[in-house]
Amino acid sequence: MNPIEARAALDSIDAAQRDLALKATYCPPWRHAAFAAVLTILVLGVGFGPAIQLPSVVIAMAGVAWLVTDDRRRYGVFVNGYRKGATLPVTLVLLGALIVTMAAEIHAHISGLSVATKLGIAGIAFVVSLGASVAWSRIYRRELMRGAA
């Protein structure tokens, strides 16, 4: 193999990954909202004790399973959110935010704070999850479009 052939091989990698970005990374707004809703259910359930928390975990897990199945059917691709790469910081920030909001819900439950407070915390979780989902998708797409080869 000579350098020109090597350049062509690297270019073909970039082209394939750009094609992937164009054909399999569009995420409609409802998909971001659905993802955020699933995480919000998980967070909100924590604020209402075991009687609500357990069903909320089941509903959230079913939601995750549905999103994964729909992604596979729609795009023919599955990408793990915990993948290495430029998206990992977004995933870690989201995880941190979820832990903080869950801790806040636990505090609200133990302290007997109002339902409005619990809904407010869940609202924050929704906004953060929504933003993280949008950011994750954009960064992933940019990574593919940029090409690493």
Added chain:
Amino acid sequence: MSVDAIDMLLHPPARLQIAALLAKVSEMEFAKLREITRVSDSVLSKHLAVLGDAGYVHLRKAAVGGRQRTWASLTRAGASALDAHVAALRALVAHLPAAAE
């Protein structure tokens, strides 16, 4: 890094593209791979079989939407081989004059 580091299993363009695509996802369905690499079913099957035999790609069958489909993913060995191969390609390209790039 020398030309010796070129992995001949990843040398064919379609096979290199398959590995590079799988490196960016957790799993990709056969039809999506075919669509992006623009090869026929039989050619893609052969490339996947070679990569599978080498331990670079894992193949599994799963039903999605009631239909049986083949899903491919890059193994750890495959990811390492791809990284080494791309590094070797970059080393080769480094010998190109800037204008030729």
